Each structure stands twice: as C-alpha cells, then as structure tokens.
Amino acid sequence: MKILNIVGARPNFMKVAPLHRAFSQYPDLESKIIHTGQHYDARMSEVFFNQLELPQPHYFLGVGGGTHTQQTARTMLEFEPILAAEKPDAVLVVGDVNSTIACALVAVKEGIPVLHVEAGLRSGDRRMPEEINRILTDSISDYLFVTEQAGLDNLKRENVPDGKVFFVGNVMIDSLVHYRQKARQLTLLQETGLAPASYVLMTMHRPANVDHEQGLRSIVRVARNTAQHKTVLFPIHPRTLSNMEKWGLKAELEAIPQVRLMEPQGYLEFLHLMENAALIITDSGGIQEETTYLQVPCLTFRDSTERPVTVELGTNYLLRDLNPETVEAQVRDILAGNSKKGQVPPLWDGRAAERIATIIREKLR
Known part of the structure; x- marks a missing residue:
C-alpha cells in the first residue's frame, strides 16, 4: 500500500511528520513525501525537515510564489506526472493551503482516494482563500480526519456521510508532544x-x-x-x-x-x-x-x-x-x-497519527 503525503508550507511539515512516522511502523505501508515548494526557503525548510526527522522529500515540485491561481495551477501540472508514475493507493493532504486543494483535485480526477487530515474546520469567512480550500477539499475527499467537535458539526451540516468522517485528534499536537x-x-x-x-x-x-x-x-x-x-x-x-x-x-x-x-x-x-x-x-x-x-x-x-x-x-x-x-x-x-484557565481538548493526546494509520490500513484494504 503506497501513500503520497503532500506538504506545501512549513505548518504542513509538523502535520505530516507524525503521519509519516506512524505509517513507517507498518512494513506493508509505503509512505512518500511530495514537497510542492509552495512556500520555500532553503534554510528554513532544511531546518524543519531535520528537526522533525523527516526524510528528504521524494519529490520537490518547486512551485514557488505567485497568485493563488498560479500556485494552484502550477502544482496541479507538476503533480500530475508524479501521480501517473507512482500510482499510489491514496493521496494524503493536510490543512488548507493551495497545495492541498491542487493535489486533491488531481488525485480525484485520476480516481485515486484522497485523505484529508484536519478536515471540517470552518471560519465562516469566504474572503479567506484558506476557507475556500477547506470547503472544496472536504467536498471531494474520500476520508476526512477531524481535530475537534466543530469539525464534526460542520461536516454533518454539509451532509457529508458519517462513514467518511473520523474524529482522531490533532496531528499538530502529536509533533508538539513528541518534540x-x-x-x-x-x-x-x-x-x-x-x-x-x-x-x-x-x-x-x-x-x-x-x-x-x-x-x-x-x-x-x-x-x-x-x-x-x-x-x-x-x-x-x-x-x-x-x-x-x-x-x-x-x-x-x-x-x-x-x-x-x-x-x-x-x-x-x-x-x-x-x-x-x-x-x-x-x-x-x-x-x-x-x-x-x-x-x-x-x-x-x-x-x-x-x-x-x-x-x-x-x-x-x-x-x-x-x-x-x-x-x-x-x-x-x-x-x-x-487569564482564563484552559483545558486540553479531547483526543489531543499525541496519538492522532496512530489512529489515522490504523483507519487507513483498515479502509484501503
């Protein structure tokens, strides 16, 4: 079973690192990292990859800056031949950057299952490009992994079938706990x-x-x-x-x-x-x-x-x-x-990636 994990900006690194680590525990699960280069600073990217103990990306697309349309279009064009060559069993996207929706679109059009981690989040402000990316990615993904109750509520309100939605916790917190x-x-x-x-x-x-x-x-x-x-x-x-x-x-x-x-x-x-x-x-x-x-x-x-x-x-x-x-x-x-005395939300315990890996292995079989 092969999964392509998409990273486009530094916050994605913190989310994919625990997922890649969890996937690597299973001999039957091959995990590859695709760095679109949407946000790219050579020094900072190297620092983050080294600190999070990620391997060098298997592919670097070098998309760079530009308008939202330019970034999205270039990512789609660069990702399509990789998808054709790798023939993965699933494409995993995280968060809400342009790389997320771009790679999800390419995968869906090629009939490849899409896994969206950090699904269901909504600000209610469609002036934000990230909000559009969230809504569109959730609408075309096959499996949606949710960090908090509001995500479950939003997806239910949008009539997403319950069988596609999983409340797993927060992979960003997995990295925090680990490091x-x-x-x-x-x-x-x-x-x-x-x-x-x-x-x-x-x-x-x-x-x-x-x-x-x-x-x-x-x-x-x-x-x-x-x-x-x-x-x-x-x-x-x-x-x-x-x-x-x-x-x-x-x-x-x-x-x-x-x-x-x-x-x-x-x-x-x-x-x-x-x-x-x-x-x-x-x-x-x-x-x-x-x-x-x-x-x-x-x-x-x-x-x-x-x-x-x-x-x-x-x-x-x-x-x-x-x-x-x-x-x-x-x-x-x-x-x-x-200041108010906060509490840690449910399932923010450092084990979200483990739950996701278990679900993916069950569902994709």
Whole structure:
C-alpha cells in the first residue's frame, strides 16, 4: 500500500511528520513525501525537515510564489506526472493551503482516494482563500480526519456521510508532544538573557494585517504598548519585514526599548519560546492550537477562527481588530493573572497519527 503525503508550507511539515512516522511502523505501508515548494526557503525548510526527522522529500515540485491561481495551477501540472508514475493507493493532504486543494483535485480526477487530515474546520469567512480550500477539499475527499467537535458539526451540516468522517485528534499536537522535551533542552532563553514568563512572544504575517500601512502601524503600537509591561520577542516573518521596510516602519519598530526583532525560528526554537512565554500575540492558525495545549494565553488577531475549540476550551482570545488600546487593556489584564484557565481538548493526546494509520490500513484494504 503506497501513500503520497503532500506538504506545501512549513505548518504542513509538523502535520505530516507524525503521519509519516506512524505509517513507517507498518512494513506493508509505503509512505512518500511530495514537497510542492509552495512556500520555500532553503534554510528554513532544511531546518524543519531535520528537526522533525523527516526524510528528504521524494519529490520537490518547486512551485514557488505567485497568485493563488498560479500556485494552484502550477502544482496541479507538476503533480500530475508524479501521480501517473507512482500510482499510489491514496493521496494524503493536510490543512488548507493551495497545495492541498491542487493535489486533491488531481488525485480525484485520476480516481485515486484522497485523505484529508484536519478536515471540517470552518471560519465562516469566504474572503479567506484558506476557507475556500477547506470547503472544496472536504467536498471531494474520500476520508476526512477531524481535530475537534466543530469539525464534526460542520461536516454533518454539509451532509457529508458519517462513514467518511473520523474524529482522531490533532496531528499538530502529536509533533508538539513528541518534540516537547527536546525543545525544553534548548538554551535559547539563556542566550537571550530572559527568564521564563518574562516576555511576550509576537508573530504577525496575515495579509489582512500586514499588507497595508494602517495594519503595520497598529502592529508597531501594539508592540510598543506591550513592551511597557514585558520584553517583546518578535520573530518577524519575511512578508511583514518587507512591508515594514516598504512603509518606513522597520526603524521605528527596532527603536522601541524592550522589543527584540528575531529571524524566523526553527520548529524546536519556536516551541521553546512558546512554552516559556507569559503571553503570545499572533494572527496564526496553528499557534492557537499549540498554545491551547501548552496552556499559554494567546491573543489572536482574526475576524473569525476555524478552530473554535481553542476559544471555547483553550487559552485563545479572538480579537477582531488591531485596536492598540483594546489590545493593551487585554494584555494588562492577562499579565495581571486574570487569564482564563484552559483545558486540553479531547483526543489531543499525541496519538492522532496512530489512529489515522490504523483507519487507513483498515479502509484501503
């Protein structure tokens, strides 16, 4: 039995790593990794593959940047001959990036079963390209593996047959559980001269927040206000950095006392920083889940979230705009010890990939 696992962006690496590891436990299951190169930085990709103990991709498509249409089309064109050559028993896609829907479409048109891991998530905001990718991928997949109750509810509402849907837990948390002890052994905090809970960790990269001057100015003000309470560590995304430079805001950000800009971090380094932070300020999707498991307070700047369990059960707060005054009030409240006490959602126990491997072997036979 042969499965092709698709990765397109760094968050996919953390999801595919435990799956590849689980599949490799079975002699009758051949697992191959296809890296589309949708998001590709040679240094960072190498860091993530090495840290997550993934083999070098069996295929690298080199799709690169461009518009959503260009990325999707190039991925389909590059993936089709690989599918014809490999003749897999299934194609496994994760998450909601353009590579996910592109490879799912090619596989379906060739009659190859599609397995969607992290299925059923919905933000309700169709302005987000990721939301369209989620809906379309779920609608054409043969088996859907769900991380939280909201995913089950959404798929039922969309009339997906129960026999195609499996509540298995969260493979992103599998990676966190597997590498948590290794991340704890890093000396990054000592090197920065910081103690646990003495800093706020900040990441911002979504186009809605960083692709216009007003959003960037708000980010600078949020950083400045937060730095009055604690040191702010800001691993800055290349997109955010480029736009800060474009609008002449980088120097202003760098000049704020107690704000430390950092290069993008490897998986283990960022996990180390997350676990030891007093608070995380972000617009990321995956960080909402990781902080919920780590029980670290998280302020997420999004109009909506496709991961409601992180708000309902976890430590995530959804802030719908980057109003610096609102943010400062929330930051002050949390740092004063008034954050909610979250709990780990059901089946987020580090064994989701094992459940998926068991189901796939049963179903594909």
